[in-house]
Amino acid sequence: MLSRTADHLYWMARYTERAENTARMLDVRVQYSLMPQSERAEQQGWRTMLGVSELEAQFSAKYGALTQKDVIDFMVRDPDNMSSITSCLRAARENARAVRGTLTTEVWETENTTWLMLQQHLKDRLFERDPSQFLEWVKYRSHMSRGVTLGTMLQDEAFNFIRLGTFLERADNTARILDVKFRFLASDTIQAGAQGEFYYLAALLRSVSAFEIYRKVYRDAITPERVAALLIKNEKMPRSLVACMAAVVANLHDVRNELSHDTERLAEGLYAMLHAASIGDILKEGLHEFMTRFLASVDELGNGISRDFLIPVAPPAPDAVPAQTQTQTQTQTQTQTQTQTQTQTS
Amino acid sequence: MPHFYDEMYSDAATVRPHYGAFANWLGQQPPHLIDQKRAEAELNFQRVGITFAVYGDNAGKERLIPFDIIPRVINAAEWARLQAGLVQRVTALNRFLHDVYHDQAILKAGIIPSERILNNAQYRPAMQGVKLPSDIYAHIAGVDIVRAGEGEFYVLEDNLRVPSGVSYMLENRKMMMRLFPTLFARNRVAPVEHYPDLLLDNLRTVAPHGSQDPTVVVLTPGMHNSAYFEHAFLAQQMGVALVQGQDLYVSGATVYMRTTRGPKQVDVIYRRIDDDYLDPLAFRPESTLGVPGLLDAVRAGRVTLTNAIGTGVADDKSIYPYVPDMIEFYLGEKPILNNVPTYQCRKKDDLAYTLANLPELVVKEVHGAGGYGMLVGPASTAAEIEAFRQRLVANPEGYIAQPTLALSACPTYVESGIAPRHIDLRPFVLSGKTVSMVPGGLTRVALQEGSLVVNSSQGGGTKDTWILEN
Numbered sequence: 172m173l174s175r176t177a178d179h180l181y182w183m184a185r186y187t188e189r190a191e192n193t194a195r196m197l198d199v200r201v202q203y204s205l206m207p208q209s210e211r212a213e214q215q216g217w218r219t220m221l222g223v224s225e226l227e228a229q230f231s232a233k234y235g236a237l238t239q240k241d242v243i244d245f246m247v248r249d250p251d252n253m254s255s256i257t258s259c260l261r262a263a264r265e266n267a268r269a270v271r272g273t274l275t276t277e278v279w280e281t282e283n284t285t286w287l288m289l290q291q292h293l294k295d296r297l298f299e300r301d302p303s304q305f306l307e308w309v310k311y312r313s314h315m316s317r318g319v320t321l322g323t324m325l326q327d328e329a330f331n332f333i334r335l336g337t338f339l340e341r342a343d344n345t346a347r348i349l350d351v352k353f354r355f356l357a358s359d360t361i362q363a364g365a366q367g368e369f370y371y372l373a374a375l376l377r378s379v380s381a382f383e384i385y386r387k388v389y390r391d392a393i394t395p396e397r398v399a400a401l402l403i404k405n406e407k408m409p410r411s412l413v414a415c416m417a418a419v420v421a422n423l424h425d426v427r428n429e430l431s432h433d434t435e436r437l438a439e440g441l442y443a444m445l446h447a448a449s450i451g452d453i454l455k456e457g458l459h460e461f462m463t464r465f466l467a468s469v470d471e472l473g474n475g476i477s478r479d480f481l482i483p484v485a486p487p488a489p490d491a492v493p494a495q496t497q498t499q500t501q502t503q504t505q506t507q508t509q510t511q512t513q514t515q516t517s
Numbered sequence: 518m519p520h521f522y523d524e525m526y527s528d529a530a531t532v533r534p535h536y537g538a539f540a541n542w543l544g545q546q547p548p549h550l551i552d553q554k555r556a557e558a559e560l561n562f563q564r565v566g567i568t569f570a571v572y573g574d575n576a577g578k579e580r581l582i583p584f585d586i587i588p589r590v591i592n593a594a595e596w597a598r599l600q601a602g603l604v605q606r607v608t609a610l611n612r613f614l615h616d617v618y619h620d621q622a623i624l625k626a627g628i629i630p631s632e633r634i635l636n637n638a639q640y641r642p643a644m645q646g647v648k649l650p651s652d653i654y655a656h657i658a659g660v661d662i663v664r665a666g667e668g669e670f671y672v673l674e675d676n677l678r679v680p681s682g683v684s685y686m687l688e689n690r691k692m693m694m695r696l697f698p699t700l701f702a703r704n705r706v707a708p709v710e711h712y713p714d715l716l717l718d719n720l721r722t723v724a725p726h727g728s729q730d731p732t733v734v735v736l737t738p739g740m741h742n743s744a745y746f747e748h749a750f751l752a753q754q755m756g757v758a759l760v761q762g763q764d765l766y767v768s769g770a771t772v773y774m775r776t777t778r779g780p781k782q783v784d785v786i787y788r789r790i791d792d793d794y795l796d797p798l799a800f801r802p803e804s805t806l807g808v809p810g811l812l813d814a815v816r817a818g819r820v821t822l823t824n825a826i827g828t829g830v831a832d833d834k835s836i837y838p839y840v841p842d843m844i845e846f847y848l849g850e851k852p853i854l855n856n857v858p859t860y861q862c863r864k865k866d867d868l869a870y871t872l873a874n875l876p877e878l879v880v881k882e883v884h885g886a887g888g889y890g891m892l893v894g895p896a897s898t899a900a901e902i903e904a905f906r907q908r909l910v911a912n913p914e915g916y917i918a919q920p921t922l923a924l925s926a927c928p929t930y931v932e933s934g935i936a937p938r939h940i941d942l943r944p945f946v947l948s949g950k951t952v953s954m955v956p957g958g959l960t961r962v963a964l965q966e967g968s969l970v971v972n973s974s975q976g977g978g979t980k981d982t983w984i985l986e987n
Binding site: 172173174175176177265268269270271272273276279280283284287328332426428429480481 | 563564565566739740745749750752753758759760761763764774775776777778779
């Protein structure tokens with residue numbers, strides 16, 4: 172398969188997953204803001220959400236004070252925000268369009284229809300009238316994209332690169348949510364008492380569709396330790412770090428080439444580490460420290476995949492590599508905007 | 518406008534025999550059903566993303582080409598004649614290209630003035646003496662044909678560089694079959710769906726000598742090109758890779774593509790990029806669309822480009838007037854299809870005639886394409902004609918003029934109901950070891966009343982084209 176094709180497939184999946192995760196975080200925040208709480212806590216909540224994607228500085232530069240309306244606007248439709256739902260869905264659709272011949276008709280039409288429907292929702296301002304309904308729509312379009320991939324694509328290399336994108340992005344997002352939410356939990360802004368903590372953790376679980384799963388797995392009170400265990404170590408929980416890494420390892424194995432040995436070892440190492448670690452140890456070390464290390468490794472893994480498969484003859488590396496844990500984005504050197512056009516002969 | 522030939526009606530009350538079954542059917546359809554089907558068609562094209570980009574508009578903006586549900590129908594006898602004429606014409610054009618890049622017999626015989634060829638910007642000296650598989654240059658030709666009267670067909674242009682539109686031919690048929698399946702039960706419409714297979718077979722037969730199981734790719738300038746949909750479509754239908762310049766590189770005069778499993782040799786490149794952009798080392802150095810060293814690989818016979826570099830010297834509008842001579846020179850046959858009489862404005866007498874008759878003529882840029890920069894005299898205002906006259910006088914070499922043909926018209930859905938609109942036809946002719954085509958082509962329709970410009974870039978639409986079997 173062409174390296175560029177693999178690159179587009181991988182990023183199509185990453186951006187689709189990212190749009191879903193942005194929607195998840197926004198949705199939980201919107202729900203949580205309905206709870207009685209101090210204005211300070213409310214503000215802090217929105218700030219935390221921006222913190223997950225490291226967007227606080229960009230937001231304040233553009234909007235100033237934090238209001239729910241502005242944050243939603245920024246995270247839903249701001250084209251300058253590369254993590255906004257609109258930016259992610261545009262990138263996903265553009266990547267799909269670049270390789271539409273490699274996708275099944277159903278996968279391409281799903282991505283294209285999502286983009287066309289989004290235009291309509293933005294025009295109707297659905298996300299302002301009824302944010303929850305809009306965010307629910309985003310999540311379901313992502314489910315559909317994944318479902319149609321599983322249900323119609325041949326399980327060949329193209330499929331493997333789509334899955335790699337999905338699970339690497341998901342690992343990144345789950346880790347970020349855990350990191351930021353647990354930092355917030357340790358601060359004093361949560362309403363005191365067991366009840367405040369319960370609602371906070373419940374919201375965190377819902378953001379990764381894990382509330383019912385938690386009930387099923389533990390049948391017991393919601394504690395930070397168990398929440399962390401579920402989202403880090405439960406192999407059967409589809410959004411847990413260990414489940415994501417298991418999928419990354421399996422798909423990397425299927426596309427293995429002469430260059431990819433080290434990248435495979437790295438993925439296997441991460442999986443084994445998650446598998447073996449005890450939650451007690453992780454919390455003793457500090458969840459933030461653990462997640463910082465994990466995110467750095469995921470980043471390195473992303474770079475390894477790019478180097479081994481997607482950009483085999485590397486373009487000159489950009490001099491200034493941004494902060495290690497910054498969300499990865501597609502490099503411009505591959506594909507993206509080819510501004511040079513030409514007049515057709517006919 | 519002079520009187521024109523109507524494809525469906527021989528007079529106001531009489532339907533031509535080959536349109537009989539369709540006209541019957543149409544008469545039985547309730548109007549709301551047709552409206553509903555037309556809306557369904559548009560929705561489907563949007564969802565599938567069958568779009569093209571328009572230059573000079575909002576950069577990268579995608580548009581749908583309007584699709585009309587009334588087919589253009591051609592009977593078997595007329596198609597047989599068209600097909601014979603196309604095979605003859607494209608065969609002669611390939612013979613001509615081979616001659617130009619080898620012995621230049623036609624120049625030595627004085628049939629075409631040498632300077633017309635050798636000073637032509639489309640002539641590529643780098644291709645001189647290069648041996649190509651089967652001596653074929655224009656593997657894919659999209660010949661534009663119009664009808665003036667009963668059995669009276671004219672070739673407007675031989676598109677021998679990177680002709681586009683075949684994906685619309687195929688998608689239009691698919692749409693018609695989806696919207697009106699019963700129609701195809703009532704009419705014996707010749708199938709066109711095997712075009713991609715025919716194309717792939719053809720591309721494989723022109724692979725460099727000695728390549729077993731050749732690797733074919735489609736080379737596109739990228740998704741911002743107006744015809745990107747078609748490039749992706751053809752690659753997918755043939756089951757070959759769709760590549761951009763950056764996916765290929767040349768090493769040891771051999772072309773490779775970069776894959777997730779390392780380099781893979783490429784044997785045939787169906788390129789949809791103009792000559793100028795193909796190889797920055799040989800042509801425009803600023804081009805980022807091409808592949809450095811590609812020309813070397815072609816010259817070494819290590820890769821086949823379809824179409825070959827330098828075919829533009831045969832479809833240039835300044836060479837067009839000589840095509841009937843080529844047919845006689847190379848094949849010793851009388852041309853089956855007519856050429857439109859052409860005044861070459863570089864000639865003093867022709868220029869004088871053109872200037873004296875601008876309101877009646879169509880004037881085109883010699884190197885123009887896509888319906889840009891042309892004058893349709895009868896459809897222009899006096900001011901437009903005057904403005905054009907200035908440009909023509911300033912640069913007579915840049916123009917040719919032709920009488921305004923009374924293009925045939927086909928009933929078409931417009932705002933006010935069904936009305937005749939002018940059409941043309943672009944069949945796609947494939948050349949390799951043999952010359953072949955699928956029965957059909959792309960019918961383009963000028964949606965403006967009285968307009969003769971069918972190009973999609975100028976607001977033209979398309980129709981399904983039916984060749985009826987006997």
